[in-house]
Amino acid sequence: MRGSVSPKLEPFLAQVNEAIANAKAQGIGYTPQATRDGLNNLAGLMADGPDIASVSDVYLPNYETQVRVRIYNPAPDKALPVLLHFHGGGHMCGSIELYDPISRELAKHCQAIVMCIDYRLAPEYLYPQGLNDCQYLLENFAELLDGHQFTDTLYIAGDSAGGAICTSLVANNLDNKAVTIDKQILVYPSVDYTMSFPSCQENGEGFLLEMAKVEWYFEQYFSDDNDNDNDNDKLAIAQKASPLLQNFADNMPPTLVITAGCDPLRDEGCAYAKKLTQHGVSVLHHQFDSMIHAYMLINDLVAEEYQQTFNLIKEFTSK
Known part of the structure; x- marks a missing residue:
């Protein structure tokens, strides 16, 4: 069923849809730079985040390339949980700077040391290079926290492609005894690269995120110079990479x-929550x-919805 959007978003969407229609009429295609811009x-349209006592930039230690991580510590005099924050943007957009207000809110509401990573982006860096950056942070974050007090509680959080990263990390580390993820927080997560759920079509136009662009995002993320455009090969890659289609187990973290009701990715997020529940994992699912x-x-x-989201996150991490 197609979502029914809030009236307060209608003027914004009218402008967006007019711009999309004009671009299509002029034959203007997608480019990485235009999409990032x-x-x-x-x-x-983003409010500034709250002041945080300590904010600093560091780089992944002893890594193959320079990957920046920003650390937000709301209470340097206390030992706090750690929250790894993975931003969204279709695996080819987004940054620490764009997501700074959200990282700050997470630090404040969760009373946790938030670490937001500028993982490498497609199409310059193809799957799984960006995911590898996040895996390295997961395994080595403690080395970046010299001078910070922290507990052994670890959260991970991400929206959209950041949700894909979170769920991929969970699936990839089920048997990794060196990694313990205590809770994961997913906001309109991307968990099915096959784009097979009804909401992809029902909400695929008119609600900011268009499925034509999502398909293009994934082509940039998974393609390479030797791509032979074989649809079966592409589907196999999408299936293998989709967190929803990977192994589930009862030791996955509470989630x-x-x-969002007007999101093309709505149904896959709901399906992920349902599948976790079927495997005995504790799940809290809320839909706006x-x-x-x-x-x-x-x-x-x-x-209002922005603050309600952080209130849900605060309640979830405080239990």
Whole structure:
């Protein structure tokens, strides 16, 4: 069923849809830079995050390339949990800077040391290079926290592609005795690269995130110079990489799943929550029926839902 959007988003969507229609009429295709600029332009609709006592930038230690991590510590005089924050953006957009307000809110509401990583992006860096960056942070984050007090409690959080990263890390580390993820927080997560759920079509146009662009995102993420355009090969890669289609187990961490009713990715987020429940994992699922994908990046327009989201996260991590 197609979602029914909040009236407070209708003027914004009217502008977006007009711009999309004009671009199509002029034959303007997608490019990485234009797509990144478009997402970064949403920063004008984002409220500043709260002041945090300590904010610093570091780099992954002893790694194959320079990958920056920003550390937010709301209470340097206390030992706090650690939260690894993976930003969204279709695996080819987004940054520490764009997500700075969200990282700050996470630090404040969770009373945790938040570490947000500028993982490498497609198409310059193909799957799984960005995911590998996040795996390395997962295994080595403690080395970056010299001078910080922290407990042995670890959370991971991500929206959209960041949710894909979280769920991929969970699936890939089920048997890794060196990694313990205590809770994961997913906001409109991307967990099915096959784009096979009804909401992909039902909400695939008119709600900011268009399925034509999602398909293009995934082509940039998974393609390579030797791509032979074989649809069966592409489907096999998408299936193998999709967190929803990977192994599930009862030792997966308690999970908060937040979905949006007007999001093309709505159904796969719901399916992920359901599958976790079927495997005996503790799940809290909340849907904002009238919200769109990426509503967290336009929080000036949806301030109430934005704060409700962080209230849900605060309640989930405090239990």
